[in-house]
Amino acid sequence: MTTPMLQMTGITKRFPGVVANDGVDLTVLPGQVHTLLGENGAGKSTLMKILYGLYTPDEGTIELNGVPVTITSPADAIRQGIGMIHQHFMLVPTLTVAENVALGLGGKWGMAKMGPVKKRLAEVSERYGLHVDPDALIWQLAVGERQRAEILKALYRDAELLVLDEPTAVLTPPEVDDLFVTLRQMQDDGKGLIFISHKLHEVMELSDEITVLRNGRVSGRTRPSEASRHKLAELMVGRPVELTRNVAPQKVGAAQLIIDDLDVVGDVASWRSRTSRSACMLVKSSELRACPATDSVNLPRRSSVCGPSPVEV
Numbered sequence: 248m249t250t251p252m253l254q255m256t257g258i259t260k261r262f263p264g265v266v267a268n269d270g271v272d273l274t275v276l277p278g279q280v281h282t283l284l285g286e287n288g289a290g291k292s293t294l295m296k297i298l299y300g301l302y303t304p305d306e307g308t309i310e311l312n313g314v315p316v317t318i319t320s321p322a323d324a325i326r327q328g329i330g331m332i333h334q335h336f337m338l339v340p341t342l343t344v345a346e347n348v349a350l351g352l353g354g355k356w357g358m359a360k361m362g363p364v365k366k367r368l369a370e371v372s373e374r375y376g377l378h379v380d381p382d383a384l385i386w387q388l389a390v391g392e393r394q395r396a397e398i399l400k401a402l403y404r405d406a407e408l409l410v411l412d413e414p415t416a417v418l419t420p421p422e423v424d425d426l427f428v429t430l431r432q433m434q435d436d437g438k439g440l441i442f443i444s445h446k447l448h449e450v451m452e453l454s455d456e457i458t459v460l461r462n463g464r465v466s467g468r469t470r471p472s473e474a475s476r477h478k479l480a481e482l483m484v485g486r487p488v489e490l491t492r493n494v495a496p497q498k499v500g501a502a503q504l505i506i507d508d509l510d511v512v513g514d515v516a517s518w519r520s521r522t523s524r525s526a527c528m529l530v531k532s533s534e535l536r537a538c539p540a541t542d543s544v545n546l547p548r549r550s551s552v553c554g555p556s557p558v559e560v
């Protein structure tokens with residue numbers, strides 16, 4: 248039998264007034280996508296933060312490749328081959344993609360030499376289809392690009408077991424497709440993946456194994472070939488769930504907000520070209536839509552919209 252890449256046994260974590268994890272067992276094999284499924288508050292992130300050395304469990308043990316380990320910090324987790332893509336990204340916004348990758352790898356100011364970093368970054372990026380400009384400042388990137396930068400950073404550090412905490416929550420459907428291609432490549436390379444989601448169609452598409460958490464406990468273990476979306480939803484909430492909703496057609500009212508000929512000015516460094524895009528949006532009550540010409544407009548950052556008076560976006 249294959250030795251599990253990860254074996255978490257009897258993990259319990261208590262916070263004041265709540266048992267976030269209550270005797271949780273989780274086994275991940277090499278080359279496997281293992282989904283952690285559960286409602287908000289089920290204890291998924293807590294379990295993964297324990298694995299990543301952010302929390303210490305009150306009870307339970309962790310084995311990596313059959314060897315009992317104690318993981319004392321994220322740096323320790325990385326040393327032991329674990330990477331984690333958090334729900335809220337951890338990159339330094341004022342540094343570039345390559346600088347974020349280099350950060351903490353030694354050298355002057357704790358940053359490795361950029362030449363070799365960029366070379367290897369290009370290789371990793373190519374191998375896993377994670378395309379992002381290594382010289383772009385993080386704060387200027389769209390959220391999907393930031394996520395790719397986070398994944399690159401973990402892969403650059405030779406993560407063999409990668410945790411992705413609700414990675415699709417911030418992505419557009421095409422970006423989800425791209426992410427899945429990347430995850431499949433990692434899987435082919437024998438990496439173990441822990442994928443956290445509560446989107447059942449994604450879980451059914453991607454997973455090899457599924458562990459369902461409810462109120463901090465494992466409520467079920469299954470795999471897509473043995474489970475239906477209804478079954479998964481029932482394991483998540485503890486009762487049968489109606490997955491289709493019948494919503495009566497909404498009446499579209501008068502325009503509530505019109506934005507026209509909007510300029511979005513990238514706050515680019517002086518040595519980069521300035522960019523400007525026009526946007527137009529029409530919002531009527533009961534609907535939100537973008538004008539056709541602006542469907543692809545991707546606002547690069549918060550509070551970058553200029554107008555008669557600046558607005559937050």
Ligand SMILES: Nc1ncnc2c1ncn2[C@@H]1O[C@H](COP(=O)(O)OP(=O)(O)O)[C@@H](O)[C@H]1O
Nearest residue numbers: 262265267285286287288289290291292293294
């Ligand atoms: N740092 C914390 N302090 C106190 N309670 C926490 C903390 N982190 C999580 N919790 C609680 O633990 C439970 C599980 O949370 P979490 O692991 O974030 O769930 P999930 O990721 O499945 O949404 C929730 O009730 C949450 O409020």
Ligand SMILES: [Mg+2]
Nearest residue numbers: 291292293334
């Ligand atoms: Mg969470």
